[in-house]
Amino acid sequence: MFSGSSRRRSVGGGGAPRGPWHSGWRPRRWAASLLGATVAAAAVLTGFASPAQAATAITINGGSGGRALDGIGAVSGGGGNSRLLVDYPEPQRSDILDYLFKPGYGAAMQLMKVEIGGDTNSTSGAEPSHEHTRGSINCNRGYEWWLMEQARTRNPNIALVGLAWGAPGWIGNGNFWSNDSIDYLVAWLDCAGTHGLTINYLGGWNEKGYNTTWYKNLRSTLNARGYANVKIVASDDFGWGAADDSLRDPAFGNAVQVFGSHYVCGYRSAQTSCPSSSNAVSTGKSLWASENGSDDYNAGAQALARGINRGYLDGKMTGYINWPVIAAITPNIPWATTGVAVAQQPWSGAYSIGKNAWVMAQTTQFTAPGWRYLDASSGYIGGNRNNGSYVSLKSTNNSDYSTIIETMDAGGAQTLDFTVTGGLSTGTVRVWSTNVRSNNTADHFVRGSDITPSGGRFSLTVQPGYVYSITTTSGQGKGAAVSPAQGNLALPYADTFDSYATGREARYLMDQQGSFEIVGCAAGRSGQCVRQMSEQAPIYWTSGQAEPYTLLGDLTWRNYTVSSDVLLEKSGYAQLIGRGNTYNHQGPQNMNGYYFRVTDGGAWSIRSNNTSGNWRTLASGNTSALGTGRWHNLAFTLNGSTLTAAIDGTTVGTATDSTWVAGQIGYGTGQGVTAQFDNLSVTAVGSPGTPTGEIRGAGSNRCLDVNGASQTDGAVVQIWDCNGGANQRWSLTSTNQLTVYGNKCLDVASAASGTRARIWSCTGGTNQQWRLNADGTIVGVASGLCLDINGGATANGSAVQLWTCNGGSNQQWIRG
Template identity: 50%
Template sequence: MTWTIKWRPVLFAALLALLIGAVTGWGAPRAHAATSTSITVDGTQSGRTFDGIGAISGGGGNSRLLIDYPEPQRSRILDYLFKPGYGASLQFLKLEVGGDTNSTDGAEPSHMHTRDKVDCHTGYEWWLAEQAKARNPHIKFQALSWGAPGWTGNGNFWSQDTIDYLMSWFGCAKKHGLTIDYVGGWNERGWDADWFKKLKSTLVAKGYRTKVVASESFGWDIADAMAKDGELNDAIDVIGSHYPCGYQSAFTSCPSSDVAQASGKPLWASENGSLDTDGGAKAVARAINRDYIDGRMTAYVNWPVIAALYPNLSFSTDGMSIANQPWSGAYHIGATTWVTAHTAQFTRPGWRYIDAASGYLGGDRSNGSYVSLRSRDGGDYSTVIETMDATAEQTVNLTVRGGLSTGRVHVWSTDVASSGTDDDFVRGADITPVGGRYALTLKPGHVYTLTTTAGQGKGTATSPEKAALDLPYSDDFDKPAASKSPRYFTDMNGAFETKACAGGRSGTCLRQMAPTSPIRWTDEPYNAPYTFMGDGSWTNYTVTADALFSEKGTVELLGRVGQQGRNNNGLNAYHLRVSNNGAWSIDKSDTTWKFTKLTGGRTDTLGLNKWHKVAFTLQDTKLTASVDGKELGSVTDYSLSSGQAGLGVTGYQTQQFDNFALTPGAPSPQHLGAVTSALTDTCLAAESGADSDGTRVLAGTCDDSAGQQWWWGNGQLRLGSSTGKCLDVTGAGTENGSPVELWSCNGGGNQKWVPQPDGTLQGQASGRCLAVPGSDTSKQLVIQDCDATAANQRWAIP
């Protein structure tokens, strides 16, 4: 690689910066001087083989809602994910091998709930893989486990049982017409050398050409072990590490290790991402290039593939795009789609990087990075450039030689800093090199692709508007859904699947299928199966279901399901629990799985293998329990004002449900007016009366202005009207001192507020109260530990 640096302009800029600094001080960030970088793209130069750009379906039910989308929206979203020359154009898909256990934001059902029965039609991963292959026949697949049913290895994942379990899953893949190209071990749970050796020998013995990826955890320590253990080295084909650029970071530096690079094995960033589909696009743009430049990693795999999960879950906006309203068909194509497309649409696995044409602009990573890849036949090439951190325009001067095409170059760009979709994946004017040379001016905050390939494009499908899921709603489970999970239900532990009804009832019912606690990936203190569905804006309703006890135990109806703790470590919800012996209770849980019994008692024994109708009514602050039409009791509680509904079993019993229904209650009061503080003459106010996303919310002097008029309803405070922006805890923060602002309403728990009898206004997601920090009305409002005696936390809603 040859760098040409224009020393005089750089020197002048440096001297000028010194003079400005002497006059103005050094408080402001200093802009980087404009640079000129020369890149020689030589087809004879060496580089590692490119293995692809991919994403992960799994590690927590993140694809769950996609299968329930209506057509044509479902197909359009799939096109944006997998169709070459259309959207993200993913070249690789990693699939979770379901284990009936929560694996971040949900549980994937196993194909073997018990040792003696294989079911190749559980879940939705097979469907998704088939759809991906139909759009891109060249797509590669990997299998990876986050957990496994409890019977495998008697609870020991690193066992021959688990290998045999994987082989049965491979058999299911064959039945679905799928070839599994790669397989890993236990996601982010270390590695066992003997297990990987046995896995490899089993694959070979069964005639599979599947390659083994390890360790699928953090760091590169397995490379050290492989260097000392020849048999382990032979067993592992790819060294895969998670988040080599750092976890939930800006992904500015992405190293591997010297031992890993010297191993001769492909190195992969086999899980990256965990970032918002729009806000994380800059980091993803950096990582796709820098994984190779810094660490010689030849595959980038994003977690997850799509955010097709409910907004009350921790990673609800991560992935290529968002699809969380199957009833309306609404979706959002994220910026991450387009920064991914800048590599995936212009390359193919099997291409080769050109090391000498990959590096940092001007030799400084703060200017941005570039990588070049050439096709298998050495004719076409693509150079991908990112300028995420640049503060000034730059120039690149390219020289093409070594058998690569010197013909017309197509230029594509995305302005990642722009919030407008028109600036995503734009084809610019072609460039015709002269004597194999050409130049391009680069703007800050952009991704560019310079390519001799053709066939790229930006999908043109548009989303319908979002809409609430109206009540009443019912499901008798007799009408087949798109999968064995009933429409819109998402499991958080265990596996709720439609089966023939027991107890003498005909038709189809919903059964919890996992008979024992699985080998778990998460470490939540409350390990029990439950599933929920619906719209987080629901407030007053009655949820009913018929329940049958196949075994001794307790079933539950869930109401006002709100924010879930990360990795299922808690849930804001009300629970009506009924046991086969007649014991019942209404309980409240929070995002740490602290349960509070609100009321309870005992009714007639319900027995086994008999059907009973259970009903749970939530009307404003009154919660009422009924069984078989008999009211058992009620209680008043102010904690949760709105949320979804669900079903659960408090242990791993195979209980059944039927005739799930939701009927609306009476509307809650809705008002528009000033929200006053107990501090003298102080009202809740949008700063400067603005109504844009990110506007700070303060406690201003009451003046009856538009910026102090709030609509109250459904647990939300909206500025100006029932369609205004919501009072929102920034970034869904839950910590003491997290600031409060205006943001577009999205149904998240960080936008739900629960008035308490003591006058405090409690955040549904955090459990903390809206407060004027230090009673200083000039500062942005925050959430704090609730203190009913503090005037700066007491509010009066109109």
């Protein structure tokens, strides 16, 4: 699977139509009769603009009451979604960080929640704990400290929030709601201090309910341990039950400073309605949408635009936290394109900044925590939700203000007549906008012509599907850094692990359960090794009882030998993973792939698993006992359908299976088994395959298939479970045609993006000619577009079409 930045989309996809004047802003002046004075009117982002409706009057009154903004930001964690960012080369790593956190550059996040790692999978991976075993604290594990440091370097005012998803199993003997977890969280705060970080907010246990006594004990402990200024957030679950309890239990209410609820607008919804509760509002506490989103970094932009405004309008929520910050994970990992950016290829440096970033910037670059909402100057345009919403906030200087307007559902242009009063500045108004319906990055975060109010009055015509920010502030900007081209991680690949500091994670190694980190090698071996650190089952966040494993590599790796030195520290087993691909993050983390497993007693097996947990033993046997505390070399060769396992250079068994054709390598152990790994090597074997035979989608592992095995001209092409049928056998001719049945060609009726692939009698036309590229893409000669599975779908029957090449896994094909 290609590990580049990808974009999921609905059927048809594509950008909005662009008119002949779309290159910039066009000023418009309104007649004096409209406002009683000549006004240097709002810049209107044109295109084929609809006629404006009757004007809506909005007063921006600095004397209006309202709550203080706590911040707009996102989550790093829940879990592992930021993992690969730290491995990016410079300058790309700094470019991405600037787009996330630097004021006046990109998303300019004001608030960041980070996972307090617990050695267990919490959606897109597992993050390491600072205390794997009781009393053994290492404040340099993982990458969240580094990310918080980078965020604070760029924006010293960013607020930081800590929250646990899971935890090591020693805590409370498996009971999170214990004094052990309170001590554990305080130790994490102590670690933050060693990094020069002040944590502003601390939560309990993500989406696992709440215990009022525990929160009261947490508050008293924080106060006693020098953390009285750390505000407690409760309960990071669904609904506002904690706020209800705070009214019944004043001691609990006094312990908590923020009530945070998840997906207040509905889970992965359009975010059209975002209420809290009357009890929550009546507490007088800050209210947060403390986790929202879970949407694609581009496709989620409309929902994000609504939710940021409507959380305050509907529920007086002053904090909005998107899940997650970034998808810095390979495309087989769940939620591989969610966040505000995608960074899946540290080896190439390629990344992509999404529309979500610019929608977020429309608020974050024009406000700051501490600014006050102006309730009487915020609402729905014309009192109608379908027209869009607007919120106004004033600066702490009581003069500057910003109004953020979204028109996601509007049916046409609307004129807004503004009157500024209540001590706010009547000076120049700057206008920025994002056309959320457009996929052209030139239409995102665009500065228009300034407006000069007359007598505190001015007008703005807003187009449907936009976010606008009007402001008296300055300093906004759009970053200009550009991603390099995508590319595959080449074989051979090797790592001795000797170049890393103790406690860190090896380059590109992504933990999915347990914790694999760098330690000094055991049994007299010099240098550094990777060790699985989790000594007992964790307190899970997911419902599954998955065992520790970690992944590395490019999803296009197909035929190779993965070998590594392995030392078992206790009785149990270790395993090498080959062709690891898609996994299911709910329940046990079952994954498509092959496993070579060896126990300390010498029992070995070659196994296959899939996302449903259908384990199959393909071959097994016994060899001399490996024992514990001794080094051995394990090697696993995957060449076509032949799988070969070797121990210390001697082949112990082979198996034949063709279920999984490509994917990553990995390490694994049994539950609670500590083991060390050294001298990783991945080398290519065999031939790269031929273009004759089946053609599989790398992400779906399903074959390019003629619907219904039809041989009729015009029969559409889809993906389907590979079955060896004649409708799935393709040949590349010397004239660059892909033929099926011997006389039908893969064909498209036009060169337009979104055109459905089909079969047709071969004509020799360029619409039937294809380039099969080394990166796995199949590109139409006539169109220059990629053969694409619509919307990144993986289900049987998903449509195959032409689409702009974007490096997505749904445009990666494995041949032969």
